Amino acid sequence: MFGLILRAIASRRAPAVTLFLLTVLSAGAAAAAPQYIATTTRDLAAATAEAAAVDARTVTLRRELDQRELRPDAVKQAEREVSDALGLPELTVRGGLQVNGSIVAGGTSTNLLLAYRTGFCDQLVLDGACPSRPGEVAVDEATARRFGVKAGDRLAYAPGFEKDPFTVSGVYRITDPFSDYWAASRLPISGTPTLAPVLTMPETIVAANPQASTLAVDAVGGQDLFAHVPPLAVRDRIVKAIPVLGQRGYEAQTPLRSLAVGIYNSQLDIVYAVPISLIELLAFCWIALFLAVRHGALERHRDVGLLKLRGTAQLRILSLTLGQSGVPMLAGGLVGLAAAIPLRAGGGIASASATTTDLLSVAAAAVTVLGAILAAAVAERRALAAPVALLMRAVPPRRSGWRYGAVDGVLVILALAGAYEAWSYASRDPAQGAAYQSTWLALLAPALLALALGVVLARFVGPASAEVGRRALRAGRLGVAFTATELARRPAVPRLTALLTAAVTLFCVAVTTSDTTTRSGQERAATEIGADRVLRVSAPSRAVLLAATRSIDPQGDFLMAVVASPNVGVLAVDATRLATVARWRGEYGGTDVAAVAARLRPQRPEPLTVTGSELTLRAAALRGGATVAATLQAADGSAVKVDFGLITGGAADYRKPAEGCADGCKLVSFKIVGVGAVAAGERPIGDPPPEYPAPDAVLFSALRGTTGGIDPPAFADRSRWRTASGGGQIPTAVSVTPEGLVLTPDDPVNSDPLVFVDESPERLPAIAAGVKQAELAAADPHLQAFPGSLIPVAVAGGAHTVPLVGRDAMLVDLETADVMTGDLGGGDSMQVWATDAAPADLADRLAEHHVDTYGTGTIAEQAERYSRQAPPSTIRFQLVAAALMVLLAAGALGVIVAVERRPRRTELAALRHQGLGARTARRAMFGGYLVVAAVALVAGLVAALPARTILAAPLSAFPDRWDVLPAPAALRPGPLFLAAAAAALVFALVVLLASGRSRRDGGEST
Structure with a gap:
């Protein structure tokens, strides 16, 4: 019996090989x-875990x-x-x-705030020493x-150290305020006016x-937790530990x-x-195999009829017919399973x-x-039940009965139900349906719609x-007539059309x-990162960061200095390089990035500069006296202090x-x-006029170096001088x-002792997004671009969002904001944005x-991290499955x-002998199923349009429903027609290869 089955398979190799390959794909x-x-x-x-913020990975x-x-x-x-209660050694507890x-x-x-945190000395850049003894800070x-104050000075603190002040052992700068160490601490180290x-x-x-103190402990999970x-x-573990603690x-x-719960849900x-x-x-596999086996059984109808005439038992006939399909399927299943072995994950699900x-x-x-063998058995059922007379006919039987219409009706009803489920899921209120999960029927809606449209x-x-024929x-168009007649009389054409349409x-x-x-x-990655490559850096000041990037990249082709303050929604960039470095979008303030950069950098007066390793200040005490110190900025951005x-x-x-200052400095x-030499009662009321200087008044006339300097006319220009912005102590x-x-x-x-050179606009221009636009509409708006500094601001344009810092934020020019602040300090998050053209040794x-x-x-x-989240992962499998459906x-x-192929060529050969042209015969031979594929x-x-835009909505691109940017278009012509072209190529190759070469007389090629 088995040998007979193998010989039958060998005599009909093409269908057997096709069934084998289809089963390999499906089983694999x-x-x-x-x-x-x-x-x-x-x-x-x-x-x-890698993409999560530090505070999201923390138990506090x-x-x-x-x-x-x-x-x-x-x-x-x-x-x-805390460590014992949580019982998770993978958490870092501080x-x-x-x-x-x-x-x-x-x-x-x-x-x-007076604070201690385990290991804080290792997380700082110190000018001086880390506190090591009681009383040191x-x-x-x-x-x-x-x-x-500086290292070595004393600082009184209440409570406890009013009479015996602290000793300042060092001045610190936090290296990375957004590291696991600092972000988990919840200390006010960045982004607050404190x-x-x-x-x-x-x-x-x-x-x-x-009287009271706070003990704070945080347990932080690493990115590989x-x-x-x-x-x-x-x-x-957390649920069990919290009641104990x-x-x-x-x-x-x-x-x-x-x-953890969010990851599990994803x-x-x-x-x-x-x-x-x-x-x-x-389901697609079984339907395709059913059609293939059912149509392949037509070749075996005469064999089955002869077996019945000889009185062969039904079971033996079933074994012979089903074996010709089942053996290739079993072999294909084993090969498919073996092909999946290299894909073993080495781990379990959940x-x-x-x-x-x-x-x-x-x-x-x-x-x-x-399932494939069962589909084959169902496909063979008609041949086993058919009478011998029908089996011996060369004309294929036509379908009849109510069952086909019932199946079509059920598919249409399911498609409508799935469409409604998908629509209701997509149109739900996210606030009410955050935990609502789409049903299987909604997820199956595109497939049901495809099959329903196919059967219709x-x-x-x-x-x-038939009408075309x-x-x-x-009209005498024999080629078209033969092709149309072939489609009308073949029972496999309707089901095959539905299958190809769905695929x-x-x-x-x-x-x-x-x-x-x-x-x-x-797009989300570009918005959250800002440029092709971003380096998180630490620098002595914002000016040093600016000077470094401009020195490495004088032309402004690939580097840009950036200071971000996410907690207050401010992004300060070197606007001179914005157009060449940032991944710009129109939602950031306009499509013309050069125009945006120009609005952020108004015309400013030239700075007051002096050159020399020794400076001379020409000054006079008009009344009383005062100690005077100058702050200058060197060419490399570093601060230079000169105490006169x-x-x-x-x-x-x-x-x-x-x-x-040997190479030049800018006066800041x-x-x-x-010295407070005059009693309060002797001081004039209100602002003192120039001709009546108030107590401790000092006249500045010139500041010179070894070459050039700042002359009296510059000092006498009132527009070049200002006091500190914002509230605080009484200004000078x-x-x-x-x-x-x-x-x-x-x-x-x-007294506020600082007086600044005014080389800045009256207000800092800002591109405002979200609620910041309304906030800046206030009578006297100020923003805190950098820690501890308030700057008057004016809206220079609106935006949908600002890169890196989000939707409710502002974009400003770093250099202008730095000049207006005048403290020569740093910022929350100092960064260097770079393009792909930046040198590899940039660090x-x-x-x-x-x-x-x-x-x-x-x-x-x-972007690679986002590609590993739930929606892209499921869509990748969906893409592979859909490609396999096309192959099936x-x-x-x-x-x-x-x-x-054989009966069709026999028919055409007979027609050729009756005078049918060779071209018409070839068109009839190849055209029929090519037309089916084209239809x-x-x-x-056409069906893909509603299936994609309406029914494929249940899977969002991001689990957190991120919507800072508008969602990309659901359909682009390029990918849509590329997919259709790929399917067309596959179908055309299959038809041409399966049809074989025809002789000029229409007969079988040899």
């Missing part, structure tokens, strides 16, 4: 699906301590308690102490500038003996738990959606083991093969072909969906060294502090005389200019064409 895809789910869910967890616990509980070892004990107090200086107090650069905390040792806080621990395990007085915030999306595509593929995943692969392949179209193919005969529709939907998802990820000392008496020259500001009175600039500070306690070149790199990121890397449909088409292509393209 089915076996690969569980492995794909395991791999993508694991990659999703890793990618989500706080506990209030009274004086009795405050001990030097309280932090270490708390870290042990603790700290915080005390609310104030710095006491000049008779006033300024609120400032480190202050940040803004605080040091505010109170005029000064950064004073850092010290636990013993100092205990010695302060505060979920590569080691399943999300549900993380969730369960709550009993010990801790108040908990658990963003990490929410992240994994469920993959587990939920991939089988949908697999079900579509398997908490399942790798063995379970492997068993699921075997089961999926087995179901595929069993199939209803018209036969009658339409009749008209062509009357084209689903393939076009998959290609366009993949295109949209890919573009969405790339006490100015008293008449006009005189005060000469001091100025290291760093004067710091003037009066500024006036001018023909001899120069007169500065009249208030008493030393209340080393920046280091030569005192700019250290501590992290990098690229648009490509960010093409295989069924090939079997049908190959089976009909299916057009119908598939």
